[in-house]
Amino acid sequence: MMRYQANAFKRQANKALQDTTLQQALDRAQTGFVARRAKALELVDDFEHLKQQARAAKERALSEAAYLLERFECQVTANGGRVHWALDGAELNRTVIDICRQAGGRRIIKGKSMVGEETGLNPALEAAGFELVETDLGEYIIQLAQEPPSHIIAPAIHKTRHQVADLFARHHRQPPRTGDSIANLVAEARQQLRAQFLSADVGIIGANLLVAETGSVVLVTNEGNGDLSANLPRTRIVVASIEKIVATLEDANAVLEVLGRSATGQAMTAYTSFYQGPVQDDAAGSPQSYHVVLLDNGRSDLLAGPYRDILRCIKCGACLNHCPVYSNVGGHAYGSVYPGPMGSVLEPLLHELASTRPLPNASSFCGRCEEVCPMGIPLPRLLRQLRDRQHEQQLEPQGWRRGLGIYGWLSRHPRCFRLTLKLLRGALWLVPPPFWGQGRRPLRPAGRGTFVEQWHRASRNER
Ligand code: SF4
Numbered sequence: 001m002m003r004y005q006a007n008a009f010k011r012q013a014n015k016a017l018q019d020t021t022l023q024q025a026l027d028r029a030q031t032g033f034v035a036r037r038a039k040a041l042e043l044v045d046d047f048e049h050l051k052q053q054a055r056a057a058k059e060r061a062l063s064e065a066a067y068l069l070e071r072f073e074c075q076v077t078a079n080g081g082r083v084h085w086a087l088d089g090a091e092l093n094r095t096v097i098d099i100c101r102q103a104g105g106r107r108i109i110k111g112k113s114m115v116g117e118e119t120g121l122n123p124a125l126e127a128a129g130f131e132l133v134e135t136d137l138g139e140y141i142i143q144l145a146q147e148p149p150s151h152i153i154a155p156a157i158h159k160t161r162h163q164v165a166d167l168f169a170r171h172h173r174q175p176p177r178t179g180d181s182i183a184n185l186v187a188e189a190r191q192q193l194r195a196q197f198l199s200a201d202v203g204i205i206g207a208n209l210l211v212a213e214t215g216s217v218v219l220v221t222n223e224g225n226g227d228l229s230a231n232l233p234r235t236r237i238v239v240a241s242i243e244k245i246v247a248t249l250e251d252a253n254a255v256l257e258v259l260g261r262s263a264t265g266q267a268m269t270a271y272t273s274f275y276q277g278p279v280q281d282d283a284a285g286s287p288q289s290y291h292v293v294l295l296d297n298g299r300s301d302l303l304a305g306p307y308r309d310i311l312r313c314i315k316c317g318a319c320l321n322h323c324p325v326y327s328n329v330g331g332h333a334y335g336s337v338y339p340g341p342m343g344s345v346l347e348p349l350l351h352e353l354a355s356t357r358p359l360p361n362a363s364s365f366c367g368r369c370e371e372v373c374p375m376g377i378p379l380p381r382l383l384r385q386l387r388d389r390q391h392e393q394q395l396e397p398q399g400w401r402r403g404l405g406i407y408g409w410l411s412r413h414p415r416c417f418r419l420t421l422k423l424l425r426g427a428l429w430l431v432p433p434p435f436w437g438q439g440r441r442p443l444r445p446a447g448r449g450t451f452v453e454q455w456h457r458a459s460r461n462e463r
Pocket of ligand 1: 262312313314315316317318319320342369372374375376377
């Protein structure tokens with residue numbers, strides 16, 4: 001399995017920028033997401049109103065999270081299922097493995113789950129001897145490629161059609177195809193997965209929302225693989241993090257109104273399913289046992305702290321699609337499960353700040369992420385707070401801290417500041433072009449004097 005490290009962001013980003021195939025894949029995919037979202041929003045009378053309703057629904061849920069989660073558990077139990085609580089990733093993995101062992105089978109099919117990625121569920125299940133097949137097309141592709149996902153809703157966004165065709169040719173023992181059209185590739189994956197769906201003992205799915213009032217788990221997919229994974233095997237396991245809770249079906253609907261539009265530009269995702277419990281009559285089919293495993297992994301602590309806003313995130317991916325950093329380097333460069341602006345906030349909060357040091361700095365602070373976020377999450381402010389914490393904990397490289405110290409001193413001594421600027425401005429002419437990096441033009445002083453000198457001159461002339 002390919003490994004990435006958050007602390008190697010700079011090296012990984014440079015590598016991504018030089019990868020022309022990746023750049024092609026990113027260009028095509030990103031443009032599509034941005035255009036589809038823009039078109040979907042044009043068709044809505046008042047998207048701001050929908051955003052406010054969705055945000056209010058999540059805020060209500062976070063304010064009463066403890067009560068609502070207990071209510072959800074009561075409803076799931078009343079519906080014939082069972083809720084398990086996992087304090088961290090290791091506990092979630094152990095719980096899922098135990099349920100799979102009790103189910104008595106070895107074959108598992110799985111729908112896309114970012115919580116599963118967060119806890120490393122797949123390697124844990126495989127190490128425990130289970131055969132696991134991802135059924136979401138993107139997840140299936142990266143499972144074959146042994147790579148982590150590079151986008152929270154489009155895990156194989158970094159792959160081109162030709163790369164997928166090569167991958168399938170290597171892994172599927174099939175006669176040569178007549179062409180590598182996307183339709184052909186999808187048909188091939190569908191054929192491979194069909195047998196897996198029919199023979200699986202356990203189906204694992206993620207969740208977009210948990211509804212306290214009814215005990216329903218809401219899952220959206222565009223391929224229908226979630227429904228097959230949830231409904232065909234005898235045992236169904238849902239893995240979800242606790243902030244997915246909402247109070248009522250009405251609140252769930254408020255979130256769904258903005259989720260599809262922000263994620264894929266759809267008014268409603270093709271398959272929006274509500275799962276309740278196992279079948280009541282054994283003869284009626286599957287699933288006969290139903291489990292929901294809820295992950296905390298530090299989220300309860302976030303609820304009461306200054307980063308609570310990030311728990312409103314519905315993982316729509318809009319902030320990734322509109323981020324100039326993500327659009328250029330892709331998801332793997334971040335070296336984390338959650339890439340892009342939301343990941344640059346969430347990852348340092350789920351892990352230590354030191355091991356994810358570059359992430360809060362992987363932003364130009366252009367503010368586009370906050371602008372497109374349907375849940376109004378102030379991502380730039382949260383990133384700035386994390387940078388402040390890094391500074392307090394002295395996590396920046398020594399050279400960086402020294403530079404900031406010098407800048408601080410100069411800004412308190414205006415004369416020295418102006419003199420230094422003058423000297424630096426003259427020195428720009430001496431910097432050789434390779435210093436500026438491949439494909440960049442050397443920066444040259446514009447006009448006579450520094451900006452401040454030119455400003456003063458212009459003001460004097462106006463008077
Ligand atoms: S932070 Fe906002 S835009 Fe980004 S994934 Fe979460 S909800 Fe979507």
